[in-house]
Amino acid sequence: MRFRPWSRAARRWLAFAIVLAAAALQPVRSQSSGPSLPVIHVDNGPNSAAAQQAHYVVLVSLDGFRWDYARKFGARHLLQLGKEGIWAPGGMLPSYPSLTFPNHYAIVTGLYPEHNGLVANGFYDETKNARFAIADSAALTDGSWYNGVPLWSLAESQGMRSACFFWPGSEAKIAGFRPSYYLHFDDKIDDGARIDQVLAWLRLPAADRPHFITLYYSEPDREGHEFGPEAPQTRAAALKVDGLVGRLKSGLDATHLPIDLVVVSDHGMTKTEDGWVNLDQFADLSGFQTDGMLLYGRSEEDRARVYNQLKHASEKFVAWRRKDVPAGLHYNENLREGDPVIVATGAYAIRPHGPPPGAEDRPPAAGMHGLDPLRAPEMKASFFAAGPDIMAGKTVAPFENVNLYPWLAHLLGLQSPKSDGSINVLSETLRDGGDVAAK
């Protein structure tokens, strides 16, 4: 599998799924003031009196917006947002593996992928004897694949309404809740219409108005893969989404609501080195289930054998028995990670098998991600935020993205459960210093 979180097949499949879903799902109540989009409304009741007093958070993700794109490409709206509030000029550290689903879900749960359940964009679960794949809408909408309490469920459980204009996990019922408003993923939905919908949500009556809102754009990840991180097409895509952030910011300002706008990305991008690395040229993988770089042996004997075949096989990857994966990667205690675990040492496109003899093989994409961000700084993500609860004109040193969870919960005045993140990491960016009593 290529390092493409939204492959062409996935996009086509999801486009088809949305047609079915739109036909099958009658929204409980239609949006009266918003654009005509297939928004699904779940009636979780009105905002509590306390929630109505809370501030708002709009969390935007620009997929694959590498930490240095804003300055490198002159993304003036993002840089302005950072100037008004805070930003991470040295980038934000994604969790390993630096892939789309694991990191979007780490941001909204405060849990490393091995704790939040999404250890990759696709993986096998031995206990379920089933696979999770982002093109499989049955898995995508099945809450049993997801651990933790995503921010929208946290908000809903505390009497606060939430809305997701796309976010990995937002189509499933998790920790007992769905967002009050959400859509099935369809990347064909117009960029501007997404912003109009967010603004329409913020015009709803106070009782129904969501306080936590997510918004997602799949660019510039797509261009980064196709053309590489330095390409003019990638620059154009980065500047396009920067313009959308500017448009959103103007719209949010015009509501005069107390909104903290937080713009992040899930990971960076690097130029792919060389061609494919096929693991089966070094090891006999017969009897193994595989998914991307993940290897699932049938027996301890198989796992030990393949580990021994792979451990000194190449400079391009390191092989570990799962229990021995270095603690800093947080990738050694979930069965879904497989065993042995393969970690690339550079921007190498690693897969278990090449195509069958005679079948067509395409070279890897020009750009890739998924690497250990400590080995490959190109993996670092972006972070910008401004609003009434956030200090102005501050910068933050690189920090792990799991720390956003308690911070975002604090902005909303929510009590957050224990996670892998800590409010202390970003407390200096908060006007109230992260003091819970002050909220």
Ligand SMILES: [Zn+2]
């Ligand atoms: Zn990608």
